[in-house]
Amino acid sequence: KQYRTKWMSRTCSKIGTRLTYTRPYSAESKGKIERFNRVIDSFISEAVIEKPNTLDRLNELFQVWLTECYQNKPHSALGEKISPETAFRSDKKAIRFIDPDTLSNAFLHCETRKVDKSGCISFMDQKYEVGLAFIGRQVEVIYDPANIEELTIEFEDHTPWKAKKLVIGERAGKRPALPEHLQVQNVDSSRLLKAAERKNQERQTEQKPAVTFRAVWKEDDSRV
Structure with missing residues (x-):
């Protein structure tokens, strides 16, 4: 849940949209979505009867249903005989278009990682080199789940930069x-x-001339 909230917050900030939340079961705050869902449900009921043979035909029928049964149908919340289509076209505010690159970047995934003592981060069982200047810092990792060969790193006021997988031994020379x-x-x-054998021989040489008093007693059979 926390990850989804962070992801949505980043997406909204990139495209200049305000992120708001509604309480559970509060129909008055999400009536537009509930009404649109009913339009889709009613279309599905009719499409089952029509039995379209192709996806193109299904999309064509849905576009017709959406246009005639929702967009050009008067809505009580908009005034007498005013449809969503009419209200949209009469809006004086200019439509704001978003650059494709900005839009693509806004919907990338985002996670936080801490840079270790080697200037790297661990991400999906791989090491990525971020930079020694960011040791101990928390950085934002921007990535496309379909391709993690290269990550985009964001940190406070720094310009985003790329981080590639760290290949051990790639820059190492021959040992x-x-x-x-x-x-x-x-x-x-x-x-x-x-050495042990030599030491043992020396020890035996030193001990060989030595005699004990018991040996002397036996030889002359007298007291010493």
Whole structure:
């Protein structure tokens, strides 16, 4: 719900339209929509009887029904014998047309993301590079759900810019070779075992001439 509200607010702001809300079940505040829905329901009931064979024929019949049964039919809220079509054509305000690019941009999806310590954002399990200057900031991500190869980033007073998917290793050069002393060496014996064996031999050499008092007692069979 919060996402839809934000999306609609952005769309309305882009095309210069005021976003208003109505209370549930308040027919007086949304009567136009309810009346139009009844027009469509009545058309569907008649179209079922007519049984159009093609979509073009269905659209043609709907346009006829809309013109004769809604747009050119007098409406009590507009005055005596005044139809929506007549009221529309008599309006002195000039029709405001919106640039196609502006209209297309207004209906793009919008979400908020926080820029991480590497200057990137996570979006739909992908990383996008935004810029180190925006670390820790909340930015608006504008995107087309059908194509997320490139995102549009908006932030406060900055001009919107594009962010592409971050490809790990795209700008990395060839990994340098390790120094010779750090490379894996092919050996036929263990240096640790050799060292341990040498140490053991030295220990045995030191202990060999040593005698115990018990050994001396047994040799001369007398007290020392």
